[in-house]
Amino acid sequence: MSATLVANVVIAGVLTGLVYGLMALGLSVIFGVVRVVNFAHGEMMTIAMYAAVLLSGAFKLDPMLAALPVAAAFFCIGYALQAGLINPFITRPEHSQFILLVAVATILTNVLLMVFGPDARSVQTDYQLDSWELGQVIVDKARVYAALAALGTTAALFAFFRFSRTGTAIRACADNHFGALVTGLNVKHLYAFTFGLGAACVAIAGCMMTLLVEVSPTVGPSYTLLGFVIVIVGGLGSMPGALLGGVLIGVSEALAGLFIDPSAKSMFSFALLIVVLLFRPQGLLGRKA
Amino acid sequence: MSARARALLVALAAVLLALPQFAGSYLLSVATLALYFAYTGQAWNVMMGFAGQLSLGHSLYVGLGAYAAAAVFTKFGIGPWAGAWVAIALCVAAGAAIGVLAFRFGISGVYFALLTIAFAEFTRIGFDHIGWLGGPGGLFLKVGQRSSWDLANLRGTPAMFYYVMLALTAGAFALCAALLKSRAGYYWQAIREDEEAARALGINTFRWKMFAVIISAAMTALAGVFFAFYYNNLFPEQIFNIGQSIEIILGPIVGGVGTLFGPVLGAALLTGLADALNNLVAAMGWDIPGVKQVFYGIVLLLVIMFLPNGIWPPLARRLGLGR
């Protein structure tokens, strides 16, 4: 087990982790503002991946470019989903909301199964097998591009929340629902907007993910759970936490795959979830719920 | 129970007891499956409907119970009746572990649900790695002859399995009815409604929540034992799957969480309709996997949106019954 091998694996883990982080970011933003636990998150990711695969197959569109229209479409769908379906459930008990999204997730996964069949698919790009060599370490180009896209999106999102009017309004809603209502903010619209943003994040993450792995209809639940692990480890409602959590999970998964057994990767993530839920449920960077 | 309710229950019991006489083997298998979900739904209902703890990882107990009984049968020749005790012990231990961890640390609601999912998933992948139990390739029981009843080893005709499942379901129903009227029932419902208020009335909520989890786990263990001896093959991917957990909760949610008859009604409806749907699709010549699950998802969606308390409460009112 050479140091170079470990280094390669760790770097790959970090880069993949950034894409995981973007996906988890969407989940965190939705929960932090709308307080809805989006159990259908992984399914949304899967659909985005399929979209990228289809666009790549039909129009030879690079997933990085496809990310833009897919993100736009997902924003609209997310907005509609929140405004139309989820909004009445804000005041209902927690488990009702959860089960609503479990239902949505079940429908989505199996519709995908019906439409695309159980076989895996992937994109084909020119640079997928290329890599750079930094000394003895090998870095995959595709991974770097994906990670850069993830970082870029995160930065854009951060800037949006920090500097734009809508972003500030959304943060106000998150901090104080009632106060937001009283000051005349259109909370329903802002919630839907936020859900749309979360969905767009997932869309971009999904498109990037196709550069790294193949897609099949049943990967949805694993991504949902992965998203939860990351968000809970990094801190529910914390944006930097989502990225940090993503990187941590990406690296630990990669190392677990190297030292233990590739199929035991997710076992490690679940164990981590259990540990974090017990000892620090607000995560590394989160605020106490 | 009112006289009317009692009469209806007797009529239902009569129909269910006589079913194997006039139903073909296919219908019998569907009925057995419906009873299986009625039973597991009731077990889950104890935790959620009575005590208000949402578990989305109940497949853990089905799987552990199934593997425990199957393992002692195939490796040591111990029959299912004794094996059931091993299954119950294992599931009670697992449930207690989850309960202690969750409740001591104040985990509830969605976080609790996530914890149950994590445990089930962890176990699923774990069992893939237990070579001694067959790993991902599965654990197989020798399929015995199916012409006569061997109750001791649970080998026999479809009718035998039907009656075993019927007995389990009826037993669960009676148990839940008794629990609901007892101190446990009152305390659980108090905890479900408002845990802080319950504590202020002298209820040790930790102890009672643990009790609910343990009973639910023990009951579900028996479903696992049945599963092992009915299907004769166990795969971690299938039995610990989150889809299984979701199928378990469908009956109670559609029928009515927290009610006595809801889980039974919900399971019967869903299994029957899903089966009809499958036949319809097959008759049209389509071979599409996933139709049944989409159907389940849509039903779940519609119920949670428009009939959040399930189908049974309004139906019971219509029929002039109590719960």
Add this chain to the structure above:
Amino acid sequence: MALLEADALVKSFRGLRAVGGASFDVEPGSIVALIGPNGAGKTTCFNMIAGVFAPDSGTVAFEGRKMQGSRPDEICKAGIGRTFQIVKPFAGLSVADNVVVGALLRESTSRGARAVAMGILRKLRLEEKADLPASTLTLPDRKRLEVARALATRPKLLLLDEVMAGLRPTECDEMVAFFRELNRADGLAILLIEHVMRAVMALAQRVVVLHHGEVIARGAPAEVVRDPAVLECYLGEETEV
């Protein structure tokens, strides 16, 4: 020995001192009112006595036994019942079942508990609504249900947290009369937090005034109301304009 002795209770939340050394007693069979402006620390004291959280320092003794830091259910078992400022009925249960839950603490069978529950409901004139879902009750009835439920646990001391808030004067008077009767007939001791002065003057035998987490006055209601320190904390200082 007093029934309840709170001694030098201190509690801070994230650096903000809510209660800074409050001490007061409740004698057996007496009615004590805890008053003070908003933010004075009254509910924090209550919560420490009821076991919702432990004091940072100081003790709570009930019948001579130290109880601070115990769990709420242990404290209820010891004989302290409480109501909540924002009522918490078991909405999905019937009115009677709500009280049965409380009665089950001291009764071993559901039937016995139900009998006790109906008796209490009768005393609080809620028996006609016994089979209605608790969620359908009006606020005054919910308050009565809250009291009924706590009484079903057969407490020696009842903690009432602003039970008169939101009640009309006639409803308030009814409640006062009810508590006075309970105190007279059963010797039930009561510690109440109250803003409604009408109830404090009519019910309390002694009053303890909290301000900024400290006790600034104590005594009979008539004296306390005239105490300049008390007037100042409610009305503020006189300033030159």
